[in-house]
Amino acid sequence: MADILLQPVPLTVAGFAPFGDVIDTVGRAPRWINNGTCERFDDLALIDVAADGGRPLISLFRAAPRTLPFQVRSLERHPLSSQAFYPLQPRPFLVVVALDSAGPVAPRVRAFLSSGQQGVNFRRNTWHHELLALQETSLFLVVDRGGPGENCEFLCVEDGPVSVVAA
Numbered sequence: 509m510a511d512i513l514l515q516p517v518p519l520t521v522a523g524f525a526p527f528g529d530v531i532d533t534v535g536r537a538p539r540w541i542n543n544g545t546c547e548r549f550d551d552l553a554l555i556d557v558a559a560d561g562g563r564p565l566i567s568l569f570r571a572a573p574r575t576l577p578f579q580v581r582s583l584e585r586h587p588l589s590s591q592a593f594y595p596l597q598p599r600p601f602l603v604v605v606a607l608d609s610a611g612p613v614a615p616r617v618r619a620f621l622s623s624g625q626q627g628v629n630f631r632r633n634t635w636h637h638e639l640l641a642l643q644e645t646s647l648f649l650v651v652d653r654g655g656p657g658e659n660c661e662f663l664c665v666e667d668g669p670v671s672v673v674a675a
Contacts, residue, residue, distance in 0.1 A: 565652050583635040590632055595627060601639070602640035603620040608619065
């Protein structure tokens with residue numbers, strides 16, 4: 509099988525829809541709170557963590573930067589919950605996902621580039637790569653599931669080299 513070279517595309521609501529939600533305030537109407545001193549943007553992602561006694565878990569991840577080209581060797585998914593990543597610094601990051609269907613996984617891998625002011629919420633059972641910071645070490649707010657049960661499955665991408673390259 510020939511190498512698959514992916515150039516990440518900009519992260520958009522429509523493009524990312526098969527995999528989950530884009531967490532972004534662009535195009536969203538806020539409501540004013542705190543005596544008109546604060547804009548609040550509600551319902552930006554569907555947090556799905558309650559299966560089998562789960563509870564919301566909020567974490568901070570400090571991710572070391574990766575360089576391009578980047579070879580995709582494995583993916584993970586969470587069968588009991590969604591998982592959200594939101595950058596706490598305005599730094600672009602890479603989002604690598606694959607649709608869940610039969611057959612080779614390599615041709616189904618897609619790459620998106622967050623503007624650094626967008627986050628993602630992976631829908632339950634969405635194959636995705638671990639967090640991929642670019643340029644410098646970056647801090648992310650992560651919302652996923654705590655509680656009993658095994659909530660992480662791994663998949664090796666052995667059916668062909670997949671590399672994400674600079675646009």
